[in-house]
Structures are given as C-alpha cells and as structure tokens.
Amino acid sequence: MKIIVCAxxxxxxxxxxxxxxxxxxxxxxxxxxxxxxxxxxxEAALQIKDADPDTTVTxxxxxxxxxxxxxxxxxxxxxxxxxxxxxxxxxxxxxxxxSSQIAAAIRKIADYDIIFAGRQAIDGDTAQVGPQIxxxxxxxxxxxxxxxxxxxxxxxxxxxxxEDGYEVLEVQMPCLLTAVKELNTPRYMTxxxxxxxxxxxxxxxxxxxxxLAPECCGLNASPTQVLRSFTPxxxxxxxxxxxxxKDMTETLVDRLNEKHLI
Amino acid sequence: MNAxxxxxxxxxxxxVRQFAETELTKEVIDEIEETHEYPKEIFDKMAKCGFYGMxxxxxxxxxxxxxxxxxxxxxxxxxxxxxxxIWATTPNSLAGGPILxxxxxxxxxxxxxxxxxxxxxxxxxxxxxxxxxxxxxxTTTAVKDGDDYxxxxxxxxxxxxxxxxxxxxxxxxxxxxxAREISAFIVDMKLEGVSTGAPEKKMGVIGxxxxxxxxxxxxxxxxxxxxxxxxxxxxxxxxxxxGRMACAAQAVGVAEAALEEAIKYSKERKQFGKPLCKHxxxxxxxADMATEVEAMxxxxxxxxxxxxxxxxxxxxxxxxxxxxxxxKANEICGKAVQIHGGYGFMKDYKVERFYRDARVMTxxxxxxxxxxxxxxxxxxx
Numbered sequence: 001m002k003i004i005v006c007a008x009x010x011x012x013x014x015x016x017x018x019x020x021x022x023x024x025x026x027x028x029x030x031x032x033x034x035x036x037x038x039x040x041x042x043e044a045a046l047q048i049k050d051a052d053p054d055t056t057v058t059x060x061x062x063x064x065x066x067x068x069x070x071x072x073x074x075x076x077x078x079x080x081x082x083x084x085x086x087x088x089x090x091x092x093x094x095x096x097x098x099s100s101q102i103a104a105a106i107r108k109i110a111d112y113d114i115i116f117a118g119r120q121a122i123d124g125d126t127a128q129v130g131p132q133i134x135x136x137x138x139x140x141x142x143x144x145x146x147x148x149x150x151x152x153x154x155x156x157x158x159x160x161x162x163e164d165g166y167e168v169l170e171v172q173m174p175c176l177l178t179a180v181k182e183l184n185t186p187r188y189m190t191x192x193x194x195x196x197x198x199x200x201x202x203x204x205x206x207x208x209x210x211x212l213a214p215e216c217c218g219l220n221a222s223p224t225q226v227l228r229s230f231t232p233x234x235x236x237x238x239x240x241x242x243x244x245x246k247d248m249t250e251t252l253v254d255r256l257n258e259k260h261l262i
Numbered sequence: 263m264n265a266x267x268x269x270x271x272x273x274x275x276x277x278v279r280q281f282a283e284t285e286l287t288k289e290v291i292d293e294i295e296e297t298h299e300y301p302k303e304i305f306d307k308m309a310k311c312g313f314y315g316m317x318x319x320x321x322x323x324x325x326x327x328x329x330x331x332x333x334x335x336x337x338x339x340x341x342x343x344x345x346x347x348i349w350a351t352t353p354n355s356l357a358g359g360p361i362l363x364x365x366x367x368x369x370x371x372x373x374x375x376x377x378x379x380x381x382x383x384x385x386x387x388x389x390x391x392x393x394x395x396x397x398x399x400x401t402t403t404a405v406k407d408g409d410d411y412x413x414x415x416x417x418x419x420x421x422x423x424x425x426x427x428x429x430x431x432x433x434x435x436x437x438x439x440x441a442r443e444i445s446a447f448i449v450d451m452k453l454e455g456v457s458t459g460a461p462e463k464k465m466g467v468i469g470x471x472x473x474x475x476x477x478x479x480x481x482x483x484x485x486x487x488x489x490x491x492x493x494x495x496x497x498x499x500x501x502x503x504x505g506r507m508a509c510a511a512q513a514v515g516v517a518e519a520a521l522e523e524a525i526k527y528s529k530e531r532k533q534f535g536k537p538l539c540k541h542x543x544x545x546x547x548x549a550d551m552a553t554e555v556e557a558m559x560x561x562x563x564x565x566x567x568x569x570x571x572x573x574x575x576x577x578x579x580x581x582x583x584x585x586x587x588x589x590k591a592n593e594i595c596g597k598a599v600q601i602h603g604g605y606g607f608m609k610d611y612k613v614e615r616f617y618r619d620a621r622v623m624t625x626x627x628x629x630x631x632x633x634x635x636x637x638x639x640x641x642x643x
Contacts, residue, residue, distance in 0.1 A: 191312035191325040198270040
C-alpha cells in the first residue's frame with residue numbers, strides 16, 4: 001500500500017504566550033513540534049506498514065525550510081520519505097491556498113491508496129485543510145477517524161468519532177482520513193531511525209515544481225482576511241468537585257440549586 | 263545549541279527526554295525506590311527505542327550512533343532517573359563493550375544481538391575484594407585443562423549479577439602475579455560452580471541489583487575466551503574508557519535535574535518575607551551551580567566529540583570529564599539539598615534521591631583519584 005501523511009510543524013502551544021497589546025501569539029523562542037494530531041495520522045500509517053512491510057509512507061509538509069527537522073522526526077519514527085513544500089510564494093497561505101498547494105503536490109506524487117491528515121493543527125485549529133485536499137483531488141473523505149477496523153476489497157472500514165458515540169463507515173480507496181488522538185498512541189522515534197533520517201535527502205518543492213503560478217499561491221490566493229485577533233477574556237476559575245461520584249453529584253446539585261439553575 | 267553538537271544529537275535528546283518524561287513518572291520512580299525492582303515494561307521499551315546498542319554498527323543490528331548521541335542518551339535518562347540510565351548504559355558499555363571490542367563474529371551474533379534487543383543480560387565481572395582501582399591485582403584464575411579452562415575466584419560489586427544470564431569474567435591465565443596476563447571469558451551463569459551473593463544494600467541507584475559472583479571450579483570451553491589469551495586487561499580498560507564518558511554524562515544529567523529543582527523550590531519557598539531566590543546567599547549558590555553545569559556539559563561534549571573524531575588525546579579528556587562532572591555533581595546535589603533545607607532531607611523531594619544517586623559517581627567506573635592519576639600522567643609525560 002502507498003500512504004501519504006500530511007504533517008505540519010507547529011509552535012508548541014503549551015509554551016506560547018499571547019502579546020497582551022497586539023493580541024497575537026509570541027512565537028519567539030517557542031519550540032516547534034510535529035502537530036499532535038498529525039503524529040496520530042503518522043502512527044496510523046506506520047501501523048499499516050507494520051502489518052504489511054511493502055507499504056511505503058511518504059510525508060508531505062508545507063512550511064519554512066526548518067520544517068525539514070520535523071520531517072526528519074517523522075522519518076525517525078518510521079516514515080520512508082518526505083517532501084517539503086517551501087517557497088516564499090507560499091507565505092501567508094490560508095486553508096484554501098494551503099490545500100491547493102498540498103493537493104498539487106499529491107497530484108504530482110500520483111500513486112497513493114490513502115492520505116492521512118491530522119484532524120486539525122494546534123496553531124490554527126481550523127480542521128479544514130484535510131477535507132479541502134480531498135475535495136480538490138475528488139476523493140472521499142472521513143474526518144475524525146478514531147479506529148481503522150479493516151481493509152477489504154479496496155475499501156477501508158473506519159469508525160468516525162461523534163460527540164456521543166461513533167459511526168462505522170466503509171470508504172472506497174483512494175481516500176483521505178483525518179485522525180483524532182483517540183486513534184492510537186504515537187510511537188517513539190528510534191535512535192537507528194534518527195541516524196538514518198539525517199542521511200536522508202528531503203526534496204524541497206517550490207511553486208514551479210507544483211506547476212502553480214505565484215499568483216495562485218500563498219497570500220495572493222488566500223481569500224481569508226484577518227481583521228483583528230484578540231484574546232478572549234479568561235473565564236472565572238472553575239470549582240473541582242472531589243470525593244465519590246455520589247459526593248460529587250450532591251455538590252453539583254447544591255451548586256446548581258444555589259444559582260437557581262435547577 | 264552547543265558547538266560540539268549537530269542537529270541529529272538534539273533529535274536524540276528530544277527522543278530520550280520525551281521517553282524519560284513520559285515513562286519515568288513519579289509513581290514509577292517511587293515504586294522502584296520502594297520495591298527495588300525495575301519494571302520490565304520500561305526495560306523492554308528502552309530496548310525498542312534502541313538505547314542498548316547505541317554505538318554498535320547498523321550492519322551488526324545496532325543503532326549506528328556516535329559517542330555524542332550516546333552521552334546525550336545517558337545525560338537525559340539520568341536527568342530523570344539515574345538507575346534507568348544504569349539499565350541503559352550497561353548493555354552498551356559493560357556488557358556489549360568487551361564483545362564489540364574483541365568478540366568473534368559468532369560471539370557477536372550469539373551475545374551482542376540479544377543484549378541489544380533486551381533479551382539477554384550480561385554483567386561485567388572485573389572488581390574483586392582486593393582489586394578495585396588496580397584490577398591487575400586480581401586473584402581469580404583460569405587454568406587450562408585440555409581444551410577447557412577451570413575458573414576459580416570471587417568478584418564483588420558486580421552490577422546486575424543476580425539477574426544476569428552471562429558474566430564477562432576477567433581472570434589470570436598466568437599464575438605469576440607479575441605477569442599481568444589477564445584474559446576475559448564469557449561465562450554462563452547457570453554453569454555448575456557459578457553462584458552469586460545476596461544483592462548488596464546500597465545507598466543509591468536503587469533498582470538495579472549488585473552482588474558478588476563466586477566461581478568455584480567452573481569449567482568453560484575455549485570458545486568462551488573473549489579475544490586472545492592475555493588480552494583481557496586491555497579489553498577491560500578499553501571498555502571502562504567508554505564507561506567513563508557515560509558516567510560523566512549521568513553526572514551532568516543528575517546535576518541539571520538538581521539545579522532545576524533547586525531553582526523551582528527557591529522561587530516557591532518564602533522566608534523572611536521573600537522567596538529564597540531573592541536572598542543573595544541562595545541566588546549566588548544557584549549562579550555557581552548553573553555555571554558549573556555548563557562547564558560540565560562543555561567538557562563532556564568536547565570529550566565525546568574528540569572520541570567521534572578519533573583524537574589521540576581523548577583518554578585525558580574523558581578522564582577530565584568523568585572526574586570534574588562526578589565531583590561537581592556531588593557538590594551541586596549537595597547544594598540543592600541545602601537550598602531545600604529540611605525538606606531536602608525528606609524522601610518526598612527529588613533532591614534526596616539525586617544526592618544519594620550522585621554519591622557513587624566519584625567511585626565507580628574509576629574513582630576520582632584514578633582519573634587524577636590518568637590526567638596527571640598525561641600532562642607530566
């Protein structure tokens with residue numbers, strides 16, 4: 001099987017602070033990490049490879065040149081190769097432009113059975129790029145995949161997470177699946193993998209490689225306009241109930257009564 | 263980033279730190295301290311990450327990493343749990359080292375691979391009650407008997423002996439004490455005549471058993487000989503050469519952790535109406551500790567870099583790193599306890615464990631005084 005995993009290098013938001021005046025993220029000195037949901041997407045691909053060693057796993061990522069470090073991390077976990085889409089022209093891309101560029105790269109790769117993506121990236125939180133790539137490639141898409149049940153007759157049967165349960169879906173391959181954290185626990189890199197990853201050649205594709213004109217990329221092709229960004233006022237500190245379920249239930253009912261909510 | 267390190271070394275750090283912080287939780291460490299048992303599950307997970315065959319070439323099934331990667335692994339594991347680092351470095355140095363140095367292809371296949379996969383444990387039986395810093399004074403003998411050798415003697419303070427499958431035993435193959443003819447043998451711990459003493463009750467590094475190995479007329483075939491007859495001491499010293507660097511690395515790790523805890527505590531704890539860190543006496547202690555940690559790190563990475571580059575002077579620098587890092591780790595852990603005051607004396611705080619774990623670092627893998635001998639000989643040549 002041939003698998004493509006879309007991965008993004010993101011700032012570790014647990015360490016990001018917000019500029020109180022501008023309302024923007026202060027990214028200076030914040031470590032960059034593999035987007036957590038994308039690590040689940042990669043793990044899903046690697047588990048398929050564990051079961052069928054003929055599987056190849058290719059990472060596609062768009063970002064600045066330093067995102068090759070994240071691709072190397074994916075290789076050290078077990079991916080076979082990686083491609084970085086990096087070009088000044090890609091800068092300022094919203095989800096529409098991003099998905100256009102990634103879809104162009106996947107068209108160029110041409111041969112694939114499944115595309116995995118994370119549900120969403122922790123910096124933008126849109127959850128749009130995966131489904132948009134599928135739309136552009138004309139592929140079926142299942143979002144919020146929490147379990148891959150089996151492969152049968154060119155189809156994959158998955159569980160899709162819902163708020164109060166899950167649904168079971170059968171999808172014709174090639175298809176695009178977006179992973180949630182419940183899908184698996186990403187594996188560690190191996191030392192052997194790290195050593196190999198630093199010997200690997202990671203090609204960098206620009207707009208010419210993707211056959212896209214600069215005006216069809218990045219900010220030029222992004223209809224999204226950010227008018228203002230701001231930090232929502234923090235909510236008041238919550239109260240944690242403790243004790244047995246019965247105790248906690250009583251506490252909760254008391255509080256709701258006090259506030260005349262019930 | 264340190265000038266001696268490359269991006270791949272930082273990636274190794276990322277892996278080991280992620281592993282240590284995820285797996286070696288407070289609960290796990292408390293359990294080890296309580297039961298003196300190391301969880302098999304974590305031992306197996308370390309094998310999967312490749313921590314046991316760091317320097318072994320990939321063609322032999324190892325990780326193909328360099329010395330800088332190796333010391334970073336030791337540093338990062340020791341930063342969270344020194345005993346975990348002992349579990350990880352022993353297969354690399356004491357168990358795997360002698361076989362990698364002088365083993366035949368068959369011996370590498372039979373012993374090195376399972377050691378790297380975590381399927382076999384081998385202990386390194388060099389020290390004797392009367393032969394510690396001077397291993398050439400050992401009295402264990404191996405007497406040729408046809409195609410076999412008969413081993414007799416007693417080894418002490420042998421890390422992992424009670425649970426080892428095999429021991430690399432160093433023994434005299436020439437009874438003349440002046441001959442210094444010492445050979446290494448791979449001895450099956452299940453052989454008749456091999457026994458171990460009760461696990462020692464140690465001050466620190468709890469969770470990895472240490473005991474005597476007693477050899478009473480143990481018959482081994484000539485296939486058990488590791489290297490040539492008489493090459494044992496050379497092999498042991500070459501192994502300890504590598505061990506010195508890993509020991510320096512674990513000293514750096516535990517010192518870093520002690521410093522982090524001391525900084526954290528000094529910000530939280532208030533006395534005389536302000537946090538401890540706002541008192542100059544404490545702030546200056548922290549400044550000294552931080553400066554020393556950086557100096558330790560610099561010396562360690564330089565020594566590992568020299569080893570990677572094949573420098574002839576590495577022996578002196580490895581000894582300097584081991585000597586300086588081990589001594590300073592003790593001082594820094596002591597200061598961290600001091601900053602914690604009475605709480606630092608209690609087992610509820612990590613620095614109590616760091617202090618106990620650091621103590622052995624100036625002793626094993628060549629005492630500070632042996633390192634001073636090596637360094638002084640090198641500079642007085």
